Amino acid sequence: MNYYIITGTSRGIGEALALQLLAPSSHIICISRTLNPRLTELATERNSACTQLAFDLLELKQIDSLFDEIVRIIGQDHQPNSIALINNAGMLSPVSPAERLDAQAIADNVTLNLLAPMTMTAAFLRAMEAWQVDKRILNVSSGSAKFLLPGQSCYSTSKAGLDTFSKSVNVEQQTKSHRVKIASVYPGMIDTQMQSEIRELDAETFPHVGLFIQAAEQGQLQTPAYTAEKLLALLNSDDFGSEPLVEAL
Numbered sequence: 001m002n003y004y005i006i007t008g009t010s011r012g013i014g015e016a017l018a019l020q021l022l023a024p025s026s027h028i029i030c031i032s033r034t035l036n037p038r039l040t041e042l043a044t045e046r047n048s049a050c051t052q053l054a055f056d057l058l059e060l061k062q063i064d065s066l067f068d069e070i071v072r073i074i075g076q077d078h079q080p081n082s083i084a085l086i087n088n089a090g091m092l093s094p095v096s097p098a099e100r101l102d103a104q105a106i107a108d109n110v111t112l113n114l115l116a117p118m119t120m121t122a123a124f125l126r127a128m129e130a131w132q133v134d135k136r137i138l139n140v141s142s143g144s145a146k147f148l149l150p151g152q153s154c155y156s157t158s159k160a161g162l163d164t165f166s167k168s169v170n171v172e173q174q175t176k177s178h179r180v181k182i183a184s185v186y187p188g189m190i191d192t193q194m195q196s197e198i199r200e201l202d203a204e205t206f207p208h209v210g211l212f213i214q215a216a217e218q219g220q221l222q223t224p225a226y227t228a229e230k231l232l233a234l235l236n237s238d239d240f241g242s243e244p245l246v247e248a249l
Helices: 012-021 037-045 060-075 103-128 153-173 193-199 209-217 224-235
Strands: 002-007 026-032 049-054 082-087 134-140 181-185
Touching: 002 012, 002 103, 012 026, 012 037, 012 224, 026 037, 026 060, 037 049, 049 060, 060 103, 082 103, 082 224, 103 134, 103 153, 134 153, 134 224, 153 181, 181 224
Parallel strands: 002 026, 002 082, 026 049, 082 134, 134 181
Antiparallel strands: none
16 A cells, blocks of 8 residues: 655645545545545445544644554555655745734744654654654745745745755755655646735735736646646656655656
8 A cells, every 4th residue: 555644735736645645555644724525425336445533734743643544554455555745735825015914824824834844754754763664755946946036025935945954954955875766846837726816916916926927817827737737747757756845846
């Protein structure tokens, strides 16, 4: 059985990833604040194992307990083929000039976009260290880590940090006998709720809002399904992890 642990599966890319992975040979462990009944229904139809765990990733100190449950689930299989973690959950807000940011908004953004995937990765590495199977971590980053726009300082900073963290873990894993392959990936511009939130902003708060409206109107946004297909092709490829930062799918 191939195991996939995915965060943020209630909608968007996370849901699309889970939907494409539902198969008899896979067990999907979905982590999100709200459960997704569509995944449960389709898992039954496709004879696939799908476990949904309701969890708020802002609660960093509870992630070790979350992984205790994940290990219990996977541990029932004495010969798993592979185990993968996809850190997908993220948030765009707050979008505004830096002088208007408040402490709680900054903390929530950095916690969900950076500290949660860091903590999830650390827990994964500890829990899976002795397992002699194919182990992989895909961190969903953003081109905003490299291409900076006014008003996105929190989002860009947290994603840049995620890229650096992925590179650092990749270096550490090179000396391990059963190393975990890891990569941070820019998925492109996708037609998700996050994009809808950007297009609803006023020009004073986000001066480049017109570019995002234009991209949507001209059909330049990828669908979550297309993006999920590309991400999974990368994750399951033989050379995954050879480059810790993938800027184009």
